[in-house]
Amino acid sequence: MTDSWVNLAGRLGSDLHLELAGSGGRRAVLIRALRDAIRDGRLAPGTRLPPYRSLAADLGLARNTVAEAYAELVAEGWLIARQGSGTQVAPRTEPARLPRVPDMPTRLATPAHNLRQGQPDAASFPRSAWLGAARRALGAAPNEAFGPGDPQGRHELRRALAEYLARARGVRTTPEQIVVCSGFAHALRLLFGGQVLRGPLAVESYGLAFHRSILDAASVRTVPLSLDEGGALVDELNDLKGVRTALLTPAHQFPTGGPLHPQRRVSAVDWARIHNGLIIEDDYDGEFRYDREPVGAVQGLAPERVLYIGSVSKSLSPALRLGWMVLPEHLLAPVLTVKGQREAWASVVDQLTLADFIASGHYDRHIRRMRQHYRSRRDRLVAALAANAPHITPTGIAAGLHAVLRLPPGTEHSTVQAAVRQSIAVDGLATFRHPAATMPAHDGLVVGYATPPDHGYGPALEALCRILPPGESTPLST
Incomplete structure (x- = not known):
């Protein structure tokens, strides 16, 4: 992507130079260019931006890309979106006090309180147990392990994963059906970037914009499915012409929370069988359920119709860059072809170490310990809200590493701005909404309770409660 002059005369009153250059996807580059234009004063406070469809046409971008960029900048406080008035550059009454906003992935470079979702407790990484597993794995590894690798992944890890996933997640697989990758994003790039699968793809109305990018x-092309407290409304799949693949988060819908209703699990599988379709199951934090035993994987209902993806990003650390795909048999050869013989594979040493870590029982013990740790964190969040902001309802708290705080209508933007001013890193719910979603939008914060260190968690909750607006919250419904 190169520099681009955008003719916005009649909409902005003058030409605007957007520097669409640098690394990252189209959405990230556009966000960076708009931030720079606002920061440099080329887009003054109060300036009305063109509709995202118009800007998309001017820049040669997908409308969803521009809509997501606008939504992200609204959540960050750079823009204001008002019904009937369009999108405008936000006023800056105290520009000297506003922190400079980095590009990706966090908006506060060194926040006083990090309550962003998607990050485990880094201090709880099992260093001693991992080191012991590495020593055992390296001592037992055959010499060939340190030669040219297998794009499918080390057989030791695939064997350990097959046993663990069957026992803990109800996945029906053999080591031969598993392909090791670097995580969910890598899996998406292999599947769709390599054209193993093609769109259109049904997705949930709320999810990571990074994945959509x-x-x-x-x-x-992604087509959003509506959500309620029972997860995705999978019956809508029957009305989507041309859609044969659906991406779901059945164990714990991201980010709104809650497992996919049992009957909807069955309905999704029936849809895939009837339409010769495929379900991609993102099991991103399936182990961390607090009210009862973890919900098993949908893959166990129909291994031939469900492509299961997991990783250690939430359970251990995103720094390990280790994930896996459990593939229906007919997709194994195409995925390995795309992965190639010189693909940047996950480290063999890390693969061997994880295999030992699982087989020795350390992974199960770590999961049990962290389940109690995160449950305690969740309970402290719920108690703090009950004591200081009883009108704010936390949802999605039965599992996972975050909660959604339902805010009074019309208060999300100002609350996110208040968080920035108080150096609190937290996400607005609008950040995760699909730009083409038709279900009603709700104001909220997505609060991660795993990241702060133990000594900083209490102060983080106190700071969070101080920025929450007064009034009555609203439940999620469709």
């Missing part, structure tokens, strides 16, 4: 870069 990967699909957008692969020219995959």
Whole structure:
């Protein structure tokens, strides 16, 4: 992507130079360019931006890409979106006090309180047990392990994963059906960037914009499914012409929370069988359920119709870059072809270490310990809200590493701005909404309770409660 002059005369009153350059996807580059234009004063406070459809046409971008960029900048406080008035550059009454906003992935470079979702407790990484597993694995590894690798992944890890996933997640697989990858994003790039699968793809109305940007870069059109407290409304799949693949988070819908209703699990599988379709199951934090035993994987209902993806990003650390795909048999050869013989594979040493870590029982013990740790964190969040902001309802708290705080209508933007001013890193719910979603939007904060260190968690909760607005919250419904 190169520099681009955008003719916005009649909409902005003058030409605007957007520097669409640098690394990252189209959405990230556009966000960076708009931030720079606002920061430099080329887009003054109060300036009305063109509709995202118009800007998309001017820049040669997908409309979803521009809509997501606008939504992200609204959540960050750079823009204001008002019904009937369009999108405008936000006023800056105290510009000297506003922190400079980095590009990706966090908006506060060194926040006083990090309550962003998607990050485990880094201090709880099992260093001693991992080191012991590495020593055992390296001592037992055959010499060939340190030669040219297998794009499918080390057989020791695939064997350990097959046993663990069957026992803990109800996945029906053999080591031969598993392909090791670097995580969920890598899996998406292999599947869609490599054209093993093609769009259109049904997705949930709320999810990671980062994942949508990967699909957008692969020219995959995504179609949102509505959500309620029972998860995705999978019956809508029957009305989507041309859609044969659906991406779901059945164990714990991201980010709104809650497992996919049992009957909807069955309905999704029935849809895939009837339409010769495929379900991609993102099991991103399936082990961390607090009210009862973890919900098993949908893959166990129909291994031939479900492509299961997991990783250690939430359970251990995103720094390990280790994930896996459990593939229906007919997709194994195409995925390995795309992965190639010189693909940047996950470290063999890390693969061997994880295999030992699982087989020795240390992974199960770590999961049990962290389940109690995160449950305690969640309970402290719920108690703090009950004591200081009883009108704010936390949802999605039965599992995972975050909660959604339902805010009074019309208060999300100002609350996110208040968080920035107080150096609190937290996400607005609008950040995760699909730009084409038709279900009603709700104001909220997505609060991660795993990241702060133990000594900083209490102060982080106190700071969070101070920025929450007064009034009555609203439940999620469709």
